[in-house]
Amino acid sequence: MKYFAPPVEKLIEQFAKLPGVGHKTAQRLAFHVMSMPEDEVKDFADALLAAKSNVQMCKICQNLTQDEVCKICADESRDRHTICVVSDPKDLIAIEKTKEYNGLYHVLHGSISPLNGIGPDALKIKELLLRIADEDITEIIMATNPDTEGETTAVYLARLLRPFNIKITRLAYGIPVGGHLEFADQVTLGRAIEGRRVL
Amino acid sequence: MKYFAPPVEKLIEQFAKLPGVGHKTAQRLAFHVMSMPEDEVKDFADALLAAKSNVQMCKICQNLTQDEVCKICADESRDRHTICVVSDPKDLIAIEKTKEYNGLYHVLHGSISPLNGIGPDALKIKELLLRIADEDITEIIMATNPDTEGETTAVYLARLLRPFNIKITRLAYGIPVGGHLEFADQVTLGRAIEGRRVL
Secondary structure, three states, X not given: OOOOOHHHHHHHHXXXXXXXXXXXXXXXXXHHHHHOOHHHHHHHHHHHHHHXXXXXXXXXXXXXXXXXXXXXXXXXXXXXXXXEEEOOXXXXXXXXXXXXXXXXXXXXXXXXXXXXXXOHHHOOHHHHHHHHHHOOOOEEEEOOOOOHHHHHHHHHHHHHHHHHOOEEEEOXXXXXXXXXXXXXXXXXXXXXXXXXXXX | OOOOXXXXXXXXXXXXXXXXXXXXXXXXXXXXXXXXXXXXXXXXXXXXXXXXXXXXXXXXXXXXXXXXXXXXXXXOOOOOOEEEXXXXXXXXXXXXXXXXXXXXXXXXXXOOEHHHXXXXXXXXXXXXXXXXXXXXXXXXXXXXXXXXXXXXXXHHHHHHHHHHOOEEEEOOOOOOOOOOHHXXXXXXXXXXXXOOOOO
């Protein structure tokens, strides 16, 4: 039996579909929405529709953008000979926030994950190959996640790109800044020793 | 600096306004929405608007409903001489689920909380008094929360209703069914001893 009025039940169901939102949380969110002023609810609904319909992938780097070409690809001041390959637009943001990188990006929209049925064809790899053929690229930085899927994707791409004779690099592994040695896991600490640099 | 396309930023902001949703979660939810099919996003937006505009308070008990009078108030098979007073529509649902109660309800939409500036005037108390004057009520069950605010509200109402000469009851305090005595807090256990019943 449904206890709430049908529109409330429906809204709870919609919230419960979101990742990480259980039924109790969905209920709480739905009640919050009903206590919001009508124009704020309208803004929320409009934002949902606008994000879906006004956002597309940049035709060059596949980052999410409102325009045909994203701001980074359109920015003439950036180094146009380096491409940083990431799995997800959120990873691109993380790198941008460091302000350490001034090249271009390529967003794969996923990682190779045979267990989840995600093969290379599901990623934006073809688009990357076309860019490398067209543009004058000297270095490709593999900035996929440091987990099994990300590692697999990086190795797969590195092998695929070998014939192009481009310098291919991978983000450095090591101990996180501000961390404690005693709490670093063995694998990370091992990589940090292996990748040690002259002071 | 905003890193995402403006419609994405806007959707993230909207999600971040919800209670218990931080910026990272909002980002995750917004990206999930963008990966949903367009018609599902439309359903979500419609559900938001419908819940806000098609749901109102029952003119008798103040429960949320699509109609002028809610299903419980309209149900002739229910005991029309008992009113169970709750703070919130969610509490009403919790009691309905027990299937132990067959009377009517009254939803206060809040509890008295001087610290948060919520006085009796902010609650649906006037509406309760009008019902008691109009209808033939023999018992009122105070089912506000067992916390300071709920307790204050119950005591305040009980005092207010004394002149009507109606039986006023409060939910029983005691150890939760299925619990362990050793883990019960002192106050609850004390109340359980105080309220002990003959077997």
